[in-house]
Amino acid sequence: MTSTARKAPRLLVRSAQVAIAAAxxxxxxxxxxxxxxxxxDTDASESGFVSMVFVYVTTLAIVLFLVWLAQARRNAQELSPEASVPSRGRTIGMWFVPVVNLFVPRGVVLDVGRASSASWEEKRxxxxxNAWWAAWITHSLVLVFAGRLAPGSMVLLVVEEVLMIAAAVLAGLVIERITALQDTALGAAVPAESLTQA
Structure with a gap:
């Protein structure tokens, strides 16, 4: 019988992708x-309710993404014990450190991806x-500057939301790619006798 730790968590993957899209x-x-x-000058209660729903959905998306990333890191470490994969604490913690969270998470995701499989295509x-990270960081910067310099600007709103949707789509693709690489590598790593016993 195969261990469930040797399989990429499909339910978690789909849940994270759906939550990111919903956010x-x-x-x-x-x-x-x-x-x-x-x-x-519309009623503040309407925007307050929508903002509250956004906070709940985004919190769920963040939690599911970080749980997926921690699992992917664990799988990558199992697949490539000699690879430079960050610790579990660093994998999660650096998302919450100001300024550091603008640069380090991208490198962690790249490290996890590279350690996941020899099939990692460096350029693609x-x-x-990089495209996911650029969309996410640019969205965050536009959000901050739009709120301070031009609140209510339709142009900045459109730019901000296009970047958010692009970042969400690209995050889903990053999750899918790393999970697919790990599925293939973990499947190849399962001994033949354990498959016949299942």
Whole structure:
């Protein structure tokens, strides 16, 4: 019988991808509601409710993504014990350290991806991770600057939400790629006799 630790967690993968997509969609509604409050002086309770839903959905997406990343790190370490894979604490903790969280998480995801399989395609797969990270960081910066310099700006709202949706789609693709690499590598690592006993 094979160990469940030797398989990529498909339910977790799909849950993280769905939660990330839902967070991007609720962010669009949140941004529109907040803009309406600035521009049209609408009821703050509506934008407050939408913002509250966004916070809950985003928190769920963050938790599921970090659980997936911790599992992917564990699988990568098992697949490539000699590889430079960050510790579990660093894998999760560096997301919460200001300034560090602008740079280090990208490298951690790249380290996990590279250690996941010899099939990691340096140019294609690194470009995918870099595109996701660029969309995410640019979205975050536009969000901060738009709120301070031009609250209610439709142009900045559109740019911000396009970047958020792009980051969500690319995050889903990064999760899918690393999970697919680990599925293949973990499947190849299972001894034949354990498959016949299952």
């Amino acid at each position: 991007a969609v609720t962010d669009v509604f949140r941004a529109v509601a907040v803009r309406d409050r600035y521009v049209h 797969d690194t470009t995918l991770v």
